[in-house]
Amino acid sequence: MLNSKTTIDKKMIYYSFLMIFIFIIEMAVPYRRGIVSIFLYALTPIRVLICKYMAYSFDRENASSRDFKACIKAFEILSWIFIIDFLGNLVLTVPFPRHMVMHSFYFFMITMILEYVVSSIAYYYYYVSSKIDNSDGMPRVWSILNIIITILLIFAFTKLLAGENDTSGMLIFWSIIFFLIRETMVIVSGCKIKKADS
Amino acid sequence: MSFWSYLKKSKIQLVILLVLIITSVILSIYLNRLNTPPKRMYDIDNDLAWDYNGHYVDRDGNIVVDCKYFKDPKRFKDNPRNYSIYMLATSIVFDENIYNYPTFAAAGMVDDYPYTPLFTDSYRLAGNFTGGYATFGIPADFNSFYPFNYGYIDMNGDIAIPPVYQGAWYFDDNGYAIVYQETGIGARGYGIINTKGEYLLEPIYEHIKREQDGTFSIEYFSNEEGTMYGNADIDGNITWEE
Numbered sequence: 001m002l003n004s005k006t007t008i009d010k011k012m013i014y015y016s017f018l019m020i021f022i023f024i025i026e027m028a029v030p031y032r033r034g035i036v037s038i039f040l041y042a043l044t045p046i047r048v049l050i051c052k053y054m055a056y057s058f059d060r061e062n063a064s065s066r067d068f069k070a071c072i073k074a075f076e077i078l079s080w081i082f083i084i085d086f087l088g089n090l091v092l093t094v095p096f097p098r099h100m101v102m103h104s105f106y107f108f109m110i111t112m113i114l115e116y117v118v119s120s121i122a123y124y125y126y127y128v129s130s131k132i133d134n135s136d137g138m139p140r141v142w143s144i145l146n147i148i149i150t151i152l153l154i155f156a157f158t159k160l161l162a163g164e165n166d167t168s169g170m171l172i173f174w175s176i177i178f179f180l181i182r183e184t185m186v187i188v189s190g191c192k193i194k195k196a197d198s
Numbered sequence: 199m200s201f202w203s204y205l206k207k208s209k210i211q212l213v214i215l216l217v218l219i220i221t222s223v224i225l226s227i228y229l230n231r232l233n234t235p236p237k238r239m240y241d242i243d244n245d246l247a248w249d250y251n252g253h254y255v256d257r258d259g260n261i262v263v264d265c266k267y268f269k270d271p272k273r274f275k276d277n278p279r280n281y282s283i284y285m286l287a288t289s290i291v292f293d294e295n296i297y298n299y300p301t302f303a304a305a306g307m308v309d310d311y312p313y314t315p316l317f318t319d320s321y322r323l324a325g326n327f328t329g330g331y332a333t334f335g336i337p338a339d340f341n342s343f344y345p346f347n348y349g350y351i352d353m354n355g356d357i358a359i360p361p362v363y364q365g366a367w368y369f370d371d372n373g374y375a376i377v378y379q380e381t382g383i384g385a386r387g388y389g390i391i392n393t394k395g396e397y398l399l400e401p402i403y404e405h406i407k408r409e410q411d412g413t414f415s416i417e418y419f420s421n422e423e424g425t426m427y428g429n430a431d432i433d434g435n436i437t438w439e440e
Binding site: 052087182 | 199205218221223225280284
């Protein structure tokens with residue numbers, strides 16, 4: 001049976017994959033009325049529950065051995081951001097006239113960047129609290145990668161609003177590349193932690 | 199401690215989440231009912247109608263014209279988050295200007311505009327097919343004075359004449375259509391085009407009206423002469439009234 005430490009590391013990897021998977025679903029599933037609409041609507045509350053579950057897992061870890069208070073806080077904040085996101089979706093659904101569309105676009109883009117930043121912070125503290133971090137500078141590389149991706153996303157967003165789609169597309173392409181590197185780090189680090197533990 | 203008891207620790211969050219979920223499901227069901235497409239309007243000439251999904255269909259629902267450029271983002275109105283992601287994706291993938299959203303619509307129906315009296319629900323942006331062509335509209339730039347730009351599609355559903363006009367009317371038997379176009383700051387007016395999109399009469403006229411015999415009565419304003427009235431034949435020759 002897996003011990004608790006390995007489980008939380010695995011959970012972090014699963015969490016990472018799950019969040020990406022949900023985002024891909026949101027991007028790829030074409031909008032249809034009825035059940036698909038409700039399903040797409042339900043993705044944000046599912047995210048809230050996932051965040052709460054991660055906070056719960058870290059809380060259990062925290063009680064047993066390691067100090068994960070910062071991670072718990074970050075996941076709690078993230079769940080609140082998702083609730084605000086969901087609330088925004090609901091509030092904007094009611095009137096949703098044409099002149100509000102761009103405002104809703106700003107709102108969701110900003111909350112998405114915010115969600116990304118807060119989840120990055122959660123990961124950062126997770127690395128800090130893990131065993132191997134201080135030896136291979138994982139948190140430093142992690143935070144640098146995240147800062148690069150965040151800056152790229154903000155630039156892409158502003159360029160998109162300025163109508164420069166080519167530049168924006170390029171910036172998003174690079175942020176995806178960095179994001180893939182980041183995700184590879186998650187898997188590698190998860191394996192490393194598991195190896196160090198066994 | 200189980201996950202459920204952990205969730206119960208933050209009661210406010212849980213209550214808010216549950217209330218939001220219930221409200222959104224009710225709202226989604228309600229809006230879906232609200233968004234049912236209007237009745238099809240069949241043309242008298244060919245007994246065909248737009249199905250509001252980019253198809254020109256007969257009474258049995260068989261597709262006669264498939265509008266390839268049809269996009270239907272109107273149904274996103276009950277999920278603004280998904281709509282924003284759609285806007286983001288289409289702007290990047292298809293390199294389309296974000297300000298042209300939300301209502302690219304061809305051969306379909308646009309959202310109702312509760313704050314814009316000009317457009318009501320079930321307003322059709324696509325015209326009927328006459329002479330093998332139908333008008334269609336896409337939203338203009340976000341800050342444009344004119345809400346839509348119009349062009350023409352052919353019976354294959356392809357764009358025959360791109361949407362560059364601020365007003366476009368049907369083609370007659372001679373293959374001419376009246377259009378309204380803004381060609382620059384302060385330069386705008388009614389003109390006449392052929393099926394290739396070439397001007398028979400430049401868009402500089404105050405008004406153009408189609409007559410029974412296929413000719414056009416025109417109205418032109420100049421600072422020197424004032425308002426002038428005339429008649430244009432199908433070759434574009436104008437006869438001014440004294």
